[in-house]
Amino acid sequence: MTSQSLLSLSAWRVWQRNWDVFMRLWRVELWPGFLEPVIILLAMGFGLGAFVQPISGQSYLQFIAPGLVASSAMFSASFECTYGSYIRMSFQKTYDAILATPVMVEDVVTGEVLWGATRALFSGGVVLVVITAFGLVQSPAALLVLALLFLQGLAFSSLSLFFTGLAPSIYTFNYYFTLFITPLFFFSGIFFPLEQLPAVFQTISWFTPLTHAVNLYRALVLGQVFWDLAWDLAWLLMFTGIFVVLCQVVMRRRLIV
């Protein structure tokens, strides 16, 4: 794998294929993206939030809003690069068809990761629009969330594709979601400050990717940006760099026989 192939035109051909399919279906796929954050904001923010004291001076609704941008992006990239990629790889044989053209395995993998990140950007962006409509965005710095969504998308897409490269069957993804993605959703500081947890759990949480995305988005949405956010950004960049390489290795091993 060379740096040239990482961003070769062929990888974008794979991205474009997924984009074309998405454009056939976007009218159907878009609305759940808007409705889901509205439902969570209504249920958790207004419903549950009525019984919760303000957290660092913020209403509960305000507290959870930025984290929902991150969780939506996480779910979107993870579904796309587990179930979505696995179906294309094993059931539809889309990769086999593509690999008979000048496109190489590394292009397919890169294209899938870029596409997963794009889906994360769309999903997170939709939630950002929704929380803006609810009046929960306090600073124009929130626009930077869009750029970070793509990075967070790359992190979760490459991690998910790494898992897909190892998954013996499509049912294995139940474990990935139950044992990994769902705990991240609850223990990454979206619904309560991590300081509520015993110290060991706080440490574990720091080593998972969603926590850093939540920290970054909350700071940007509230306009409270500090230098220690650089750690969150550096952490996400490093994690992404590692899994972008690892997913290439395992997918290569799986697809080239």
Place this chain on the structure above:
Amino acid sequence: MSIIRARGLTKRFGDLVAVAGIDFDIQEGECFGFLGPNGAGKTSTIRMIYGASPVTAGEVWVNGKDVRRCPREIKAAVGVVPQENNLDPDLSVIQNLLVYARYFSIPGAIARDRAREVLELLQLWDRRDSHTESLSSGMKRRLVIARGLINQPKVLILDEPTTGLDPQARHMVWQKLRQLKAQGVTLILTTHYMEEASHLCDRLAILDKGSVLVTGTPSEVISQYVGEEVLELAPRPEGREAIVSWLEQHGLETELVEDMIYVFGRDSSGLPQPPGVFDKVVRRRATLEDVFLRLTGRALRE
């Protein structure tokens, strides 16, 4: 000039030897067939030709280029019709072609012209906006062939092009393939239909257990391994022994299979029919199927 050349081509999966160091040359513009029972190494061989499967040992050149050094260039010059119809079910018929053309970096306007051309050639233009799932199996197969032609390949590789098709669809595919050959496209196909091989192939190789048993034109191979004529005898059980010894006395080449006796005649002078009572006697020309079964045996391959 040979457009494809393989020397000592080998494919191993762990301990399993799928292709055991074979040599072959395929000439530009000919139709070359790989025949063999299941597991003979046909698919592994052609997958190595277009770079989908790494070569374990040996060498294969396509159009003068080493597959291991120039996979992108070779894949750009080759069209592939895989065994399984891996059409994109998320896309319509025409989108399947346009998206595929984009993998070859064919500009949009040219891709649209070519898509129309190949869909018209394979009589699918009227179905261009259909979902691929709504196509019959014959239409799907034709669409996969159309897709394999979108980059105007010099070489079209077809893995079992007509398996699962009804006779009408099969004959139409054959006719289209002959048309492509007439246009100068080199065709490489695998099949286990002997009729298909004798119909289409200028030359063929019979593979078994990863090795080439024989290479030649269909008629060369038939006359070399079977001869001209075959007599199929279904004797009554009580007279069977006498017939077999009569055939032996006359020095005839025979094969005994369950209740049947096959007698092979090397020339066209006419085989004598042994005396006795028969349920059935068929006298026919020798075919590739006779060669195939004589060389690879009658045991089932599963």
